[in-house]
Amino acid sequence: MDRRLSPRERSVKRALDAVRDGCDVRARLPQDPVAVVHRYADIHDREIVALAASCIAFGNLKSIRAKLEDLLHRLGPHPARRADTPDSLRVLLHGWKHRVFVGEDIARLLAGARSVQREFGSLGACFERLLRESADLRGALASWCDAIRAGGGLGRSAVRRGPAHVLPDARGSSGCKRLLLLLRWMGRPADGIDLGLWKVDPAVLLVPVDVHVHKLALNLGLTRRRVPSWQTTEEITRALARFDSADPTKYDFSLCHLGMLQRCPSRRDARMCKGCGVQSVCIHWQGDDRRQTSSCGKKKRQSGQSRRRGEMGPFTC
Numbered sequence: 168m169d170r171r172l173s174p175r176e177r178s179v180k181r182a183l184d185a186v187r188d189g190c191d192v193r194a195r196l197p198q199d200p201v202a203v204v205h206r207y208a209d210i211h212d213r214e215i216v217a218l219a220a221s222c223i224a225f226g227n228l229k230s231i232r233a234k235l236e237d238l239l240h241r242l243g244p245h246p247a248r249r250a251d252t253p254d255s256l257r258v259l260l261h262g263w264k265h266r267v268f269v270g271e272d273i274a275r276l277l278a279g280a281r282s283v284q285r286e287f288g289s290l291g292a293c294f295e296r297l298l299r300e301s302a303d304l305r306g307a308l309a310s311w312c313d314a315i316r317a318g319g320g321l322g323r324s325a326v327r328r329g330p331a332h333v334l335p336d337a338r339g340s341s342g343c344k345r346l347l348l349l350l351r352w353m354g355r356p357a358d359g360i361d362l363g364l365w366k367v368d369p370a371v372l373l374v375p376v377d378v379h380v381h382k383l384a385l386n387l388g389l390t391r392r393r394v395p396s397w398q399t400t401e402e403i404t405r406a407l408a409r410f411d412s413a414d415p416t417k418y419d420f421s422l423c424h425l426g427m428l429q430r431c432p433s434r435r436d437a438r439m440c441k442g443c444g445v446q447s448v449c450i451h452w453q454g455d456d457r458r459q460t461s462s463c464g465k466k467k468r469q470s471g472q473s474r475r476r477g478e479m480g481p482f483t484c
């Protein structure tokens with residue numbers, strides 16, 4: 168028993184470990200954008216594909232997968248080699264579109280990534296160096312994006328959102344979910360999902376907070392922040408680090424897929440919550456003095472006594 172943890176934390180850890188242990192990774196992997204990265208053997212191809220897959224991982228999952236397959240089909244079996252010739256890359260990706268991104272944005276992104284690979288040996292080598300120099304994940308991520316932007320001529324357009332949005336700005340307040348997802352894929356040890364290709368200490372990685380993970384984090388009391396900002400990301404990661412400080416993002420894949428499967432309603436709903444792996448520790452199912460949703464859908468407030476006890480607040484770290 169870990170005596171550092173409160174009884175509530177121990178219960179949440181038990182539930183999360185059970186969800187993780189019970190996650191059928193082989194069955195879930197094909198649904199996840201990281202699956203496409205596993206198709207390639209060469210490190211440069213894997214980096215280029217991982218960057219493209221994570222940067223467009225925005226919106227509906229079915230649409231992301233379809234657009235990604237179209238993109239990879241256009242790039243052919245050696246995407247890194249394709250990215251060596253920006254002009255032909257632009258022609259190949261002409262007409263491709265996903266949300267606010269068009270082929271030109273992806274062509275510049277990949278050409279920039281390829282120029283970083285040529286200069287540093289790999290995208291990972293560049294990131295590792297920046298992280299060593301700054302000892303700050305956020306700063307290293309921002310500088311790494313700068314290098315890719317500069318290499319590909321990927322400026323920020325006043326006319327379209329795509330060029331700015333395709334690589335989030337880690338210096339801003341954004342949670343940078345897509346960049347942190349890429350870091351998890353490349354930096355966490357290889358486990359059948361993540362690839363362990365970059366030499367990054369998993370302890371410094373932050374959880375990529377998408378809508379599913381954010382909902383579950385709120386419902387488990389890992390955060391109270393309603394906006395998935397950088398601070399929210401840090402807060403959720405700190406809470407998960409209480410359970411495994413060496414590898415807090417190890418919970419991300421199973422939590423994200425639990426959220427997708429469960430279609431969490433974020434309220435007490437016997438039908439939709441049935442079978443949810445974290446129901447035993449979900450704030451909506453904690454007892455009469457906790458925040459609940461009545462059958463008519465109106466939220467009841469947590470009792471004053473319960474609020475003062477702080478039982479359902481974020482873990483103190």
Ligand code: SF4
Nearest residue numbers: 431434440443446449
């Ligand atoms: S028990 Fe229901 S509300 Fe709570 S996390 Fe699971 S699905 Fe969401």
